[in-house]
Every structure is written in C-alpha cells, then in structure tokens.
Amino acid sequence: MKFYSFGNINAPVFMLLPGTCCHWKSNFEKVIPSLSDTYHVICVSYDGFDETEKTEFTTMLEETEKIENYIIEHFSGHIHAAYGCSLGGSFVGLLVARKKIHIDYGILGSSDLDQASPFTAKLQTTLLLPLIYPVIRDGKMPFRFLQKRVEKRGEYGKAFMEMFGGARPYITKQGCKNQFYSDLITPMPDHIDVEETEIHIFYALKMGEQYRSRYKQHFAHPILHEQDLQHEELLVCYPDKWVELVKSIT
Numbered sequence: 001m002k003f004y005s006f007g008n009i010n011a012p013v014f015m016l017l018p019g020t021c022c023h024w025k026s027n028f029e030k031v032i033p034s035l036s037d038t039y040h041v042i043c044v045s046y047d048g049f050d051e052t053e054k055t056e057f058t059t060m061l062e063e064t065e066k067i068e069n070y071i072i073e074h075f076s077g078h079i080h081a082a083y084g085c086s087l088g089g090s091f092v093g094l095l096v097a098r099k100k101i102h103i104d105y106g107i108l109g110s111s112d113l114d115q116a117s118p119f120t121a122k123l124q125t126t127l128l129l130p131l132i133y134p135v136i137r138d139g140k141m142p143f144r145f146l147q148k149r150v151e152k153r154g155e156y157g158k159a160f161m162e163m164f165g166g167a168r169p170y171i172t173k174q175g176c177k178n179q180f181y182s183d184l185i186t187p188m189p190d191h192i193d194v195e196e197t198e199i200h201i202f203y204a205l206k207m208g209e210q211y212r213s214r215y216k217q218h219f220a221h222p223i224l225h226e227q228d229l230q231h232e233e234l235l236v237c238y239p240d241k242w243v244e245l246v247k248s249i250t
Contacts, residue, residue: 001066002045002052007036012080014039014250015071017088019109019232020183021136021176023049023165027085030239031246038247039080044088048175051168057175060186064091068100081105081250086232087183089113089201093218096199097192105250106197110204110231113188113214121184125177133176139167159236193220200249206230 004024014035018027024045035041044067048057057063071079082103084092089111096106116124134142141147150157192199201215203224215222225245227234235242 001047001055001063001070002050003070004043004045006032006041006043007039009040011038011040012250013042013075015042015044015067015079015082015103017044017067017082017084017091018046018049019086019088019163020179021049021132021171022085022163023168026165027163031235031243034240034243035246039250042079044091046179048179049168049171051170056172057179057182059178059182060090060094061182064094064098067091067095068098071101077101079103081107081246083107083109083246084111085109085235086111087179090183090186090188093188093192094186096194096197097189099194102194103197106199107246107249108199108201108215109235110202110207110211112207112211112231113218114184115186115188116184118185121181124184125180128180129173129177132180133173135161135164136171136176137167137169137173139164153230156230156233156237160232163232163236188218190217191220192218198223198249200225202227202234202245204229204231204233206233 016028018024024043028043032041046057046063047055071077082092086109089108090113092106092108095101096103141150150161199219200223203226205226205228215224
C-alpha cells in the first residue's frame, strides 16, 4: 500500500480513498490541485493497484488496518476528513465504525454499500470478473455491446472509464477478485454513531431510491447531499462543483 501526499503538511489532513479497481491518480487528479490549497491531501493506493509495488489486494479488513496504522503513525490517530469514492466509502464507514482512529468528517461518494452472503458474493464475483478485469488490464471494454453502452452515456461514460486509469497489466485477476468479494462479505455495522464525527453522503439519485434507506441503516445521522446525477458523476464530470461542496462541508 502506498500513500501519496500533496499540499501543506501543516494544513488539516484530507484523505482520498479510490473506488473499485481505480488508480488513485486517475480517480482524483481533477480535484487534487484544488484541494491542496486548503488541505494536506493524502491519496491511498491499495495493495495490488499501485504500479510501484508487487503486492496483491487481500481483504477489506487488512487494508483498513494498514490505513489505520498509517494514520496513527503519521497523524497521531486523527485526521480532519476522508472521502471514499464508491468502494472507498466502505473504507470510510469501516474506519469510523472501528474507532481505532478518528475522522472529523467522513464523506461517502455515492457508495452502494452492497453486502451479500459468501455464496452470493462468490457467484456475483464470478459473473462480473470476466467483464470488469479486461477493462482494468487492457483499458477497454472486452465486448462491443458493452462499449456501445458506455458510449451512449456520453461524457459521463467517457469520464467514468477514464477514472479507472487506463491499461494496467500489473494488476492481477486474483487481486481484483479479492477486492470485489471481500467488499461484499465484509459487514458494515448498522447505526454507526461516533461522537464528533459527521457522516456526509453524496447521494446520486439516479442510482435508485433504495440507497436512501441503506444509508440510514448503516449510519445513525447521515447528512445526505442529493444530486440528480449518476454514480460518482459529480466527481468525474463536475470536479469544481465537487470541490466546492466538499469545502463547504469540511
């Protein structure tokens, strides 16, 4: 696992956690410069997804422990804010719920927080991996019909694909499998409520109404920022508005 630092080291610490199989830089490069003028920005690069390492993603809890240890070692166990893009939102929830470290503001970026039994998770992973892994390895959709679906989404589809980070042959199929599967089977506690921690959720309404009840299930007092957008569309298509909203929260 690698941690990349930007901005004034004396400023409040803002941690960025990438989405599923995303490269840290492509995930956040549009917003790092604007955040760095206010915060000490730390970007997490998970095991198995950094080109400078020969590692492999294992489990959500092992990765969470490594992030906690970094925060304890470098920031005395306390950071100002953390934003989790998609899967990264699961890390934000786990970091807050475990209470090993403290985060003043936890922000989830339209995370789905899906959970499943080991059997169902294994089935879903087996079905999705042949579709997703070629995108990670080769930087393009493996089937023409999938590429057409992306193209129909216009700028959002293009920007979402760019967020993954292009062709990354160093990422193993097993590493992707471990990330998918582990995220599904790692329990997210209900009614998370930590004193002096605010939980904000960028709720992309086009994902579906069912996510509202899911967010309220897992967090006791979530502050929902409703957006008539698709999954992480605010971040990938409107980075200036994303930064403006983040700064108004934190």
